[in-house]
Amino acid sequence: MRTRLAARADPLWDLMLAVHMIRGQPGDLLHSGWRRQAVAALRRGGMSGRLGLLSALVPTLGYFPDFLNPPEAATGLAHGLEAIRSTPIRTLTRELARLDVKATARADVRLLASGDPRALAVLTDGISAFHAAAIAPHQRELDKAVNADLTARAAALAENGVEGLFGSLHPMATWSAGELRIPGHPHQVIELRGRGLTLVPSAFCVRHPMTLFDEGLPPVLVYPVAPATGALAPGNTGLHALIGTTRAAVLDAIGTGCGTTELAARAGVAPASASEHAAVLRAAGLITSHRDRNRMLHRLTGMGRALLEGP
Template identity: 35%
Template structure:
């Protein structure tokens, strides 16, 4: 039986997109333990190997069964559309120990022998201490694994939200959900998620958080029991080019046509991005990137769209054709 979420009228008005640095941290920690998740991330894995080896992740990994419940309090739904890591980890530290105890016990029960292990007994034996120590581990993991690359990751995630927000306006929620991932389907007010495990929840006016994720791939993750808002985390668009360097993206024919700088910027825009994110990704001065973006936009190869307080640039059909060698 698939995971099922039943919507009422009010729920349709309370669906939102969000981005979570805490969620990416949690899923990056899980990815270190899951070789089946390594496909898109070999460059990242090589770069963080030393920093990752210095982290003591045993307690977090014990609470991440291969199948079954994972503690919601360690990766709660984002508290806003673009919450900072500091805001999110503060919410983790404020978790009621009794809520954490139940959450951890359910997770430990999903792995044979975990609850009876010394580490498992220590976690449930002093849940207040467990909350503090697990939050410390997650904060250390953020600094070691995610924070150095957060501008790049955030750009990809924001581009996904911008794209799917436009699609929501064009096709509605029912049409959008199956576009997020083929394992999502909508029928008569019910969202079904085709994955292992059974879960049925009536949203009762809480709505749904839709959250693109870099490290969730290849899974679609649905969950969060009360008191947390239901959430679906799905693989973000554009993962194939996430870790590629500028030289790997830029065809030489495009360089000869546009010049190295403008060709590099156009090739890097496989997904929409801001000026500052492109500058960080490409190792160029923001002023240089801004000048290239302006020229490319004036030439009809890019358009700009506002997303919140930021301006995202993306290729036009002509820009796509040039960057892919289609002209």
């Protein structure tokens, strides 16, 4: 009964996952255009020296500290940064001890673990600089992608309740016998114990939904959102000329997989039109579709991804 959708993307979850993305991740072909622009912006700003501590805390794969994603960030980046600066020393010490950092960063991480205000300021200044250069210029399109996804999730919730909402996450999550299972997620069991679950959309989440490490924190599930056309994907004008702008948008909107209703919301077309375009793309071998109860679910094929990636 306490399951809910976040009203918007979480700026700090987006940022930490964008740090992953700036280095490249398996299955992130749709983010290559964003990566080129973000790297160029970071270089123009001469920010390499300001991001060392942030980079050390967020490795390419694996654990990164929960204190980097405080619940206060749901109300805005400034509130999230203030919460990071106010993290208790015992929390910093415990969570940073789990990290395996490079020798060059160990002194800075030890200083941060002690609660040193200067180290906390360096960290939050780096987060602000990264956000301004790599995320803020794309915020409008990112919001468009998230809002389209939330519209589809809300429709699933309204039509079929929480079970329908969880069902809309298939195939990246499956709901059965009172458990929400995440295929491919590192083994972790989180008992809600009446606390509820908040679903948080993120256009920078690619491989599978993610959770916080500490089971005692408010439970969240950060899940992938397909980028809106032009948001993170490279501008592939050749593809538009080949199959048409609307059909290219439908192909792009499928992203990590979705149902027809969600596809229509993401691409900004009517459900009947989305179904027709999906049929054409499926016949061309660019997507696959299979029925899950009363939903038709679509996924990109290798050839579909290759076309979206472009030259």
